[in-house]
Amino acid sequence: MNLLIVPGIGMDKYLWNPVVQELQQINSDLDIIVAELSGMANSSNLSAQVLDQLIEELYGFVKGKEYEPWIIYGQGAGAALLLELAARSFEFKNGQLIMPDKVILHGAIGAQFHLGPFIGVSSLYRSGSGLLGKFLNQKLINNAFVHPQNVEDQVKQHFVQRCKSNTFMASSDELFSKKWYDSVKYRVETNRCCFLSGEFEPEVNSKTIIKTKGDFPGSEVRLIKGWKQYPMLEQPTAFADYLVNQVIFAEKEKNALS
Secondary structure (H helix, E strand, O other), rough: EEEEEOOOOOOOOHHHHHHHHHHHHHOOOOOEEEOEEEEEOOOOOOOOOOOHHHHHHHHHOOOOOOOOOEEEEEOOHHEEEEEHHHOOOOOOOOOEOOOOOOEEOOOOOHHHHHHHHHHHHHHHHHHHOOHHHHHHHHHHHHHHHOHHHHHHHHHHHHHHHHHHHHOOOOOOHHHHOOOHHHHHOOOOHHEEEEEEEEEOOHHHHHHHHHHHHHHHOOOEEEEEOOOOHHHHHHHHHHHHHHHHHHOOOOOOOOOOOO
């Protein structure tokens, strides 16, 4: 089974490697690819300036394996990109198709609510210094983790630095807008989609859960106890176990609360 991980902004391979090792220990049959895309996990590369280019870049990671079984997991901005790809029925610009068994969208609930505050904070990171910079560092850490003290300092420092250095690509205006969200929800084949969010995520509440269920009928919508925005960094073993045993190789759940 192929597992394609599409990380969000700032979440590069360095941060994902411990999780990948945990995933492979739990199930050695998983062939895992981490896609560092322009302006997202690979924040220093802005070669993909429009959405079509970004999707074609994503296709490069699955080329040659189109007809093999796939599970695709997207986190944050990566989840929003996968939502757009699902709306295109997984057809790429060159006419190639992939047909994933499941599309896991982590942190995409109420996607239209998330990017604006992040862009604002990100721009302040780049212009801020001294006490402002320290405040924003701590704000990002507090928003990301339930128990920041349990995350290794080296991981937190790398995570903050990656987020601070990110430069948003032009395609972010196309991908993260209310107009886009209002359009994409009518174009998605939802029966293979599984939305994951943590119970402590900012902007995630009963209203956004109900809205997501209404916007994407037929999909799974799960609110995970004990998670915030980055459980893969805070609790990589438990996160990997949940992803493998409760999502990838589990039957579709009727209960949204897990």
